[in-house]
Amino acid sequence: MSSDNTIAVQVTSEDPKKKEKPEESEKPKPDTKEQDGEDLSEEDQQLKGELEMLVERLKEPNTELYRPALETLRTLIRTSTSSMTSVPKPLKFLHPHYPELQKLYETWPASEDKALFADILSVLAMTYSDTQPRGTLRYRLLSASLLPATQHISEPGLWGHEYVRHIAAELGEEYRFRELGEEEVLPSPPAEAEGEKKAEEKPEEPKAKQEPIGTLDELRALAMECASFLLQHNAEPDAVDLLEELESIDKIVDVVDDNTFPRVCQYMIACVPLLPQPDDVTFLRTAHAIYVKHSKFPEALAVAIRLNDRDLIKQDFDAPASQLMKRQLAFLLARAQIPKEWIFSEDEEIAEDLLDCLSSTKLSTHFREFGKELGVEDAKSLEDVYKSHLENTKTTTANVDSARANLAGTFVNAFVNAGFGNDKLMVEAEEGNSWIYKNKDHGMMSAAASLGLSLLWDTDVGLSHVDKYTYSAEEHIKAGALLATGILNTGVRTEADAAMALLAEYVDNKSVSLKTSAIVGLGLAYAGSVREDLQALLLPLVADESLSMEIASLAALSLGFIYVGSGDGEISSTILQTLMERDAKQLDEKWARYMSLGLALLYVGHQDATDAIISALQAIEHEPVSNQAQVLVDMCAYAGTGNVLKVQQFLHTCDEHFNASKEEESEKKEAEEKEEKPAKDDTFQGLAVLGIALVAMGEEIGAEMTLRQFNHLMQYGEPVIRKAVPLALGLVSASNPQLPILDTLSKYSHDNDLAVALNAIFAMGLVGAGTNNARLAQMLRQLAGYYYKEPDCLFIVRIAQGLVHMGKGTITINPFFHDRQIMSRTAMASLLATIVAFTDAKSFILDKYHWMLYLLAPAMYPRFLIALNEQLESFPVTVRVGQAVDVVGQAGKPRTISGFQTHSTPVRLGTTERAELATEEFIPYSSVLENFIILEKNPGYEKDDKMDI
Numbered sequence: 001m002s003s004d005n006t007i008a009v010q011v012t013s014e015d016p017k018k019k020e021k022p023e024e025s026e027k028p029k030p031d032t033k034e035q036d037g038e039d040l041s042e043e044d045q046q047l048k049g050e051l052e053m054l055v056e057r058l059k060e061p062n063t064e065l066y067r068p069a070l071e072t073l074r075t076l077i078r079t080s081t082s083s084m085t086s087v088p089k090p091l092k093f094l095h096p097h098y099p100e101l102q103k104l105y106e107t108w109p110a111s112e113d114k115a116l117f118a119d120i121l122s123v124l125a126m127t128y129s130d131t132q133p134r135g136t137l138r139y140r141l142l143s144a145s146l147l148p149a150t151q152h153i154s155e156p157g158l159w160g161h162e163y164v165r166h167i168a169a170e171l172g173e174e175y176r177f178r179e180l181g182e183e184e185v186l187p188s189p190p191a192e193a194e195g196e197k198k199a200e201e202k203p204e205e206p207k208a209k210q211e212p213i214g215t216l217d218e219l220r221a222l223a224m225e226c227a228s229f230l231l232q233h234n235a236e237p238d239a240v241d242l243l244e245e246l247e248s249i250d251k252i253v254d255v256v257d258d259n260t261f262p263r264v265c266q267y268m269i270a271c272v273p274l275l276p277q278p279d280d281v282t283f284l285r286t287a288h289a290i291y292v293k294h295s296k297f298p299e300a301l302a303v304a305i306r307l308n309d310r311d312l313i314k315q316d317f318d319a320p321a322s323q324l325m326k327r328q329l330a331f332l333l334a335r336a337q338i339p340k341e342w343i344f345s346e347d348e349e350i351a352e353d354l355l356d357c358l359s360s361t362k363l364s365t366h367f368r369e370f371g372k373e374l375g376v377e378d379a380k381s382l383e384d385v386y387k388s389h390l391e392n393t394k395t396t397t398a399n400v401d402s403a404r405a406n407l408a409g410t411f412v413n414a415f416v417n418a419g420f421g422n423d424k425l426m427v428e429a430e431e432g433n434s435w436i437y438k439n440k441d442h443g444m445m446s447a448a449a450s451l452g453l454s455l456l457w458d459t460d461v462g463l464s465h466v467d468k469y470t471y472s473a474e475e476h477i478k479a480g481a482l483l484a485t486g487i488l489n490t491g492v493r494t495e496a497d498a499a500m501a502l503l504a505e506y507v508d509n510k511s512v513s514l515k516t517s518a519i520v521g522l523g524l525a526y527a528g529s530v531r532e533d534l535q536a537l538l539l540p541l542v543a544d545e546s547l548s549m550e551i552a553s554l555a556a557l558s559l560g561f562i563y564v565g566s567g568d569g570e571i572s573s574t575i576l577q578t579l580m581e582r583d584a585k586q587l588d589e590k591w592a593r594y595m596s597l598g599l600a601l602l603y604v605g606h607q608d609a610t611d612a613i614i615s616a617l618q619a620i621e622h623e624p625v626s627n628q629a630q631v632l633v634d635m636c637a638y639a640g641t642g643n644v645l646k647v648q649q650f651l652h653t654c655d656e657h658f659n660a661s662k663e664e665e666s667e668k669k670e671a672e673e674k675e676e677k678p679a680k681d682d683t684f685q686g687l688a689v690l691g692i693a694l695v696a697m698g699e700e701i702g703a704e705m706t707l708r709q710f711n712h713l714m715q716y717g718e719p720v721i722r723k724a725v726p727l728a729l730g731l732v733s734a735s736n737p738q739l740p741i742l743d744t745l746s747k748y749s750h751d752n753d754l755a756v757a758l759n760a761i762f763a764m765g766l767v768g769a770g771t772n773n774a775r776l777a778q779m780l781r782q783l784a785g786y787y788y789k790e791p792d793c794l795f796i797v798r799i800a801q802g803l804v805h806m807g808k809g810t811i812t813i814n815p816f817f818h819d820r821q822i823m824s825r826t827a828m829a830s831l832l833a834t835i836v837a838f839t840d841a842k843s844f845i846l847d848k849y850h851w852m853l854y855l856l857a858p859a860m861y862p863r864f865l866i867a868l869n870e871q872l873e874s875f876p877v878t879v880r881v882g883q884a885v886d887v888v889g890q891a892g893k894p895r896t897i898s899g900f901q902t903h904s905t906p907v908r909l910g911t912t913e914r915a916e917l918a919t920e921e922f923i924p925y926s927s928v929l930e931n932f933i934i935l936e937k938n939p940g941y942e943k944d945d946k947m948d949i
Contacts, residue, residue, distance in 0.1 A: 048093045051076065055097050058104060063113075070116045077123055078159065087127065095127045110146050118143035123159055126166050134213060136163075137170035140222065141214040156222070157229035168226050168238060172245040174213055220248050228255050236263045237889045240271070249282055253289045261290050263889075265299070269821065270888040273642030273699035277608060280641070281307065288312065292319070298926040301329050302818050305336045308565055308605055308825075317343050323351075324870060324934055328925035330357035331932040335817055335861070337491060337528035337826045353872060357932075359493035364457040366874060366932070367419050367810075367862050370906045376808040379423045380416045382409050385805050386798070390781050407443045408795045410435065411853055412802030414450035418860060419807055421455045427465055436469075441476055442848040445513060448472075448480025449851055452487030456860065462488040463498055470502070479517040482506055483851060486521025490857045491826075499525035500533070507537055516554055520855075523558025527858040528826040530566050535559065542595075543574050545582065552578060553591040556598030557833060561858065565604040565825040572613060575599040579620055579629065587622045590843045593683065596629035597836055600636040601829045610637040627684035635691030636832070640816070640823040642699025647706065650695070653688040654713060654721055686724035686839050689713060693728035694832070698816070698823060703732050707740065714748070723755045727835050730763030734831060735814040735863075736911040737773045746779050750786070758796050759838050765800030766831075770863065771910070772809035780804065792846050799853065812863040813856060814911045819884070819928045830859035865915050867905040867922075868934045876904040877922060877935060884914035 040048065057069040073090075080088040094101075098121075105121060108114045118139045125135030140156070156164050213219075223246045230239035243249045249268075256264050265287045272280045284303050291300035297320045304312035317329050333343070340358050344350055356362055371377040409425070413435070417423035425435035426447070436447040448469050455462035466488070469481035482503055489499040499521065506518035519538065526534055541547060541555035556578075559571050575598060579587070586592075603610045610633050617633065620626035631653065638646045692709060696702040707729070714725045726748050733741050745767065748760035761783060768776040780801050787793035806813075815827035833855040837844040844852055867877040882900025897914050909915060915929040922935035 044089060047076070047089060051090060051093050052097075055094070055101065058101070058117075066113045067116075070113060070120060073120055074116070074154075077120065091124060091127050094124055098124050098128055112147065115143045115146040118146065119154055123163060126163065129166070129170075134170045134174055136166050137174060137222075138213050140167060141218055144218070144222075145214075155229070156225055157233075161233060161235075164226050164229050165235075165238065167222065168230070168242045171219055171223050171226070171242065174219060175246050178212055178216075220246055220251075223248060224251060224255065227252065231255060231257075231260045231264070234891060236260055237267050240264060240267055244271075244279070244283075249279075250286050250289070253286060253293060256290055258294065261294050265290050266888050269303070270886075273702065292316070295320075296927075297325055298328060298332060298928070301332055302822055302928075305332070305338065305822050310342050313338060314343050323354075324936065325925055326354060327357045327872065328932075328934045330354055331934075332818065332926070334358050334360045335931055336822060336824060339528065339530050340493070341530070357872075360457070360491055361459075361494065362872075363492060363862075364419065364421075364459075366866055366906075367457065367864075368421075369874065370862065370864050370866065370908075371420055371808070371810060373906050374810065374908065376810065377420060377422070379420065379428070380805070380808060381424065382412055385412055385416055385801050386784070387777075387781060388784070402791075403440055403443060404791050404795055405798075406435075406438045407446060407850060408798035410439065410443070410447045410450050411799050411850070414453035415799075415802035415806045416808060418453045418811060419456040419458075419862070421458050421461065421465075423454045426451050427454050436477060436480075442513075442850070444474060444476040445480040445483070445517070446851045446854075448477045449483035449487060449517075449854055451481070452484030453854065453857065455484075455488045456490065456857065457488065457492050459489055459492055459494050459496075459498065475511055475513055479511075479513040480851075482514065482517040483521050483524075483854065486517075486524040487854055487857045489525035490527065491861070493529070504537060507541070512548070512551070515551060519551070519554050519558050520851075523554075523561040524855070524857055527561040527829065528564055530563055530568075534562050535568070535571065538562075539571060539574055542571075542578055542598075545578075549582070549586045549589045549591040549595075553594040553598070556595045557601075558598075560598035560601030561826070561829055561833075564601045564829045565606070566602060567606055567609065568602055572599055572602050576613075576616055579617075579622075579625060584622055587625045590840055592625050593628050593632075593687075593836060593839070594833075596625065596632045597833060599629060600632035601832075603633055604636045604639050604825045604828060605641075605823075606637045607641065607643075608637075610634070624683065628687055631684045631687045631691055635687070635694045638695045639828055640698030641695060642702040643695055644702065646695045647692050647702070647709075650688040650691040651709060653691075654685050654717060682718060682720045683839065685718065686720045687836075689717075689721055689724035689728045690731060690832070690835060690839075693732040694828075697732045706732060707744070711744075719753065719755070722751075722753065723759055724839060726756060726760035726763040727838055730766035731831060731835055733767050734859075735767070735769045735771060735812040737768045737771055737776055739775075741767055742773075742776060742779070749779075749783055754790070754793065755841065758793055758841055761793065761796045761800050762838055762841075765796075765803030766813070766835075768800075768804040769813045770803075770806040770809060770811040770860075772805055776804055777801070795846070796841075806860070807862070810862055810864065810908060811860050812911060813859040813861075815859060816911075817861075818930060819914065820911075821928075824859075824861075827859035827861070830856055834859075863909050863911075864931070865905055865907050865909055865929055866932050868932055870934070870936060872934070874906065878902060878904055878918040879907060879915045879929065880918050881907055881909060881913055881915045884912055 051073070054069045054073050057065050077088070077090045080090045086092075101117075101121060101124070105114070105117055108117065122136050122139035122143060125132065125139055128135055156167055214222075223242055227239040227243055230236070230242070239255075240249070240252065243252050252264065268283045268287045272283050275283060284307055288300050288303040288307070291297075291303065297316060300319075301313065301316040304316050313333070317326070317333070320326055320329070333340075334357060340350070340355075343358075350358075368377065413423050413425045421427055429435060434447075436444055439447045448466075451466050451469070452462070455465060463485065466481050466484045469477050469484075472478045472481070485499055485502050503518040503521045503525070506514050507522070509515050509518065519541065522534060522538065538555045538559050542552050542559070544552070556575050559575075563571055575595060579592075579595060579599075599613075603613065613633055614630055617626055617629045620629070631650070634646065635650070689710075692706055693703075696706045710725045710728060713721050717725070726745055729741055729745060742764070745760045745764045749757050749764065751757045751760065761780075764776060764780065780797055784794060784797045784801075787797060813827065813831065815824045815831060816822065817824060834853065837849070837852045837855070843849075865879065865881075866874050867879075869875050880897060880900040880902050882897035885894070885896055885898050887894045887896055897916060902918055907915065909930060917924065917929070919941075920938055921941045923938050925934045925936070
């Protein structure tokens with residue numbers, strides 16, 4: 001984030017060749033004719049003569065002439081103007097006199113005149129920055145050192161914007177020069193002046209110029225002066241860059257004011273993905289301090305959530321006195337699924353309205369009203385989604401009643417009607433004619449569980465619908481009902497705590513399917529809640545070696561969901577111990593990756609705090625599991641950070657095994673073929689591909705750059721890598737159908753390797769999830785016709801069609817919210833768990849574990865904007881909705897949205913869309929208009945005002 005690139009006047013690094021003949025550099029070639037008096041206008045000639053006369057006056061013995069001469073010089077330089085391409089004329093004419101003025105300066109005794117002389121030399125040094133680096137800074141500090149601390153000859157800003165930017169660049173250079181390990185013993189200004197003198201007598205000896213200039217405190221004090229000037233003159237990014245370079249960014253809190261702080265914070269937050277550690281956290285904490293200082297509570301809380309700092313979150317929630325502001329903050333905490341235990345102690349009473357906001361209890365009601373406003377409340381049938389009459393195939397009805405087709409129908413119906421609670425196949429099916437009975441065995445489990453998705457967030461009515469199936473004699477239906485209980489409680493907290501009451505008793509059941517449903521159901525219902533009673537219930541299942549790997553791994557995964565991002569030491573040590581103690585045969589099972597994932601989810605967003613865990617994982621003797629766990633922990637720790645070094649590390653991981661296999665082949669093919677067992681080991685490479693997407697997705701440019709890397713991996717990668725590339729594309733652009741990604745996935749969906757094609761089809765569903773994208777729907781219809789003879793591929797095509805029409809186009813699975821600034825850890829965990837199942841789709845989704853598609857439930861959330869009045873009732877307000885425009889660092893007050901349309905709330909917002917109020921009639925309690933926004937009447941608004949369009 002160097003400020004060097006903002007400097008217009010030439011600043012170059014030291015070059016000894018240029019210093020060999022300083023006399024030549026003192027006579028710039030373009031000025032030769034002007035030196036002879038040619039081509040100069042009369043005005044310029046007069047100015048040149050006057051400046052030369054003033055220089056001569058400074059050489060005279062009469063000291064009384066010095067001050068007027070210096071004052072005149074200062075006035076002439078300050079009042080001069082220049083174009084973008086030329087140097088101001090006084091500096092140009094004084095350029096040849098600079099060396100002799102330097103020598104003259106050394107002969108003067110310390111005085112106020114000498115301080116002014118140093119100030120003028122500091123400005124002239126800008127024209128010598130190529131041969132005498134950091135001269136501007138040197139003379140600036142010498143000028144200050146000649147006067148008492150309370151007295152200043154001039155502020156840096158009085159010499160103009162270009163001078164301040166030049167000083168800023170040299171401050172950065174000087175600080176970097178010190179960091180390279182140069183001596184910290186700093187000479188006093190007089191000694192430095194002597195060094196300067198010697199440098200001019202012996203120009204080929206550059207030693208004097210390499211001495212540090214001033215003390216660190218002087219440098220930082222000057223930097224603060226420059227930063228204040230830059231902030232006052234709309235150059236907030238330059239001020240931030242300067243203080244960041246001098247490692248004093250926290251000092252900016254003291255110099256920002258009401259006008260400058262929004263732009264400063266906006267720029268600092270935009271810089272976070274591009275900064276190394278620990279600068280990224282320092283920037284966030286500084287932005288947080290600025291927001292708190294200016295009472296911007298929602299913005300401060302958003303930063304605290306990003307930092308995952310429990311104390312800061314509580315502090316920010318308690319800060320505002322206004323109850324309405326507290327409710328607005330409660331909505332933000334509920335969206336991020338921050339446990340209320342972080343904010344309130346157990347015995348503390350919570351106001352009912354505040355508890356409703358924190359627990360999302362009214363989410364289902366508002367969502368259904370939203371659907372009614374959009375005209376999508378009626379249930380959609382399967383044919384509404386498939387539109388099979390448009391498919392290019394003659395055999396559309398041949399296998400309609402097959403078990404696989406019915407199973408696909410179960411998921412499509414659940415995803416499409418999610419949250420509305422009125423689908424015809426399950427919720428409103430006639431008695432005894434439920435869709436459940438059109439499925440068999442594990443299909444029945446998924447069908448019963450689909451009730452939970454249809455009744456998502458509706459804890460009151462939902463439980464009564466699901467309850468009747470918990471008494472079924474058929475074990476699979478009962479297991480599905482338990483899973484449905486967990487799904488419909490996702491993201492909603494109730495006083496009744498029904499999910500815990502209903503599911504806890506089945507955790508120790510002898511039936512495997514009932515046990516797994518109860519465990520996974522608890523994980524989904526309490527994702528992000530960090531509840532200790534659930535830890536006590538599930539942790540023994542992880543540690544119990546008599547249980548199968550499937551049960552232990554799903555228990556670890558559920559704990560990962562519940563404790564996502566918490567870094568809980570007890571859970572992580574138990575999982576680590578289990579991975580170390582289980583025998584190799586068990587660790588070879590497909591479920592081992594889910595135990596590793598459960599461990600990794602605990603460390604979402606922890607960055608380098610995971611070093612100890614990764615070291616412990618390296619000690620696991622079973623190499624495949626050790627490698628998988630290391631990659632999973634590493635990628636979760638840096639999820640959404642945009643960390644380039646991690647992306648490079650994962651790319652290197654994808655390369656390693658490929659090269660090794662080539663070397664082995666060249667040595668002896670036959671002997672190595674027998675030892676092909678480490679082929680399982682390359683699963684970690686597939687996970688590393690997902691890691692690239694997971695890390696890059698938090699930063700727009702980085703995410704775009706990964707597309708090229710994925711293209712390379714697809715061309716040159718091993719099968720396990722190629723299989724993971726489409727999933728990575730789906731992850732990096734969830735619920736955000738961009739044309740380049742759609743075209744790439746469409747190409748991969750016809751790949752010769754069916755595993756690649758299968759994952760590409762599912763990724764198309766992820767990319768278009770909840771968008772109703774017409775182009776994508778058309779692509780999937782064509783694929784349904786293309787793969788009508790491939791039951792597996794057709795099954796996934798149907799799933800993808802269900803995802804694209806999820807919630808009839810009103811639900812998103814993108815983990816970023818609040819103007820894409822905050823990453824929902826639970827949504828990230830949910831997406832990752834589902835995608836990991838597709839790293840071996842044949843063993844999970846296409847086998848009897850198709851219910852794992854429901855792991856997407858915690859990532860599902862309505863993509864709406866609902867305006868609420870002071871009584872928390874929704875009401876219509878005019879808003880403009882358009883594509884979000886990046887306005888960071890732009891001058892003036894640019895429009896934040898483009899191509900907007902004016903709507904009345906509630907409105908639907910796309911992943912890359914932004915809303916703003918169309919009039920000033922109401923004042924929002926949050927600057928980001930998304931999800932639930934509380935508005936209050938603007939007392940200064942007059943109804944006659946015209947709407948600003």
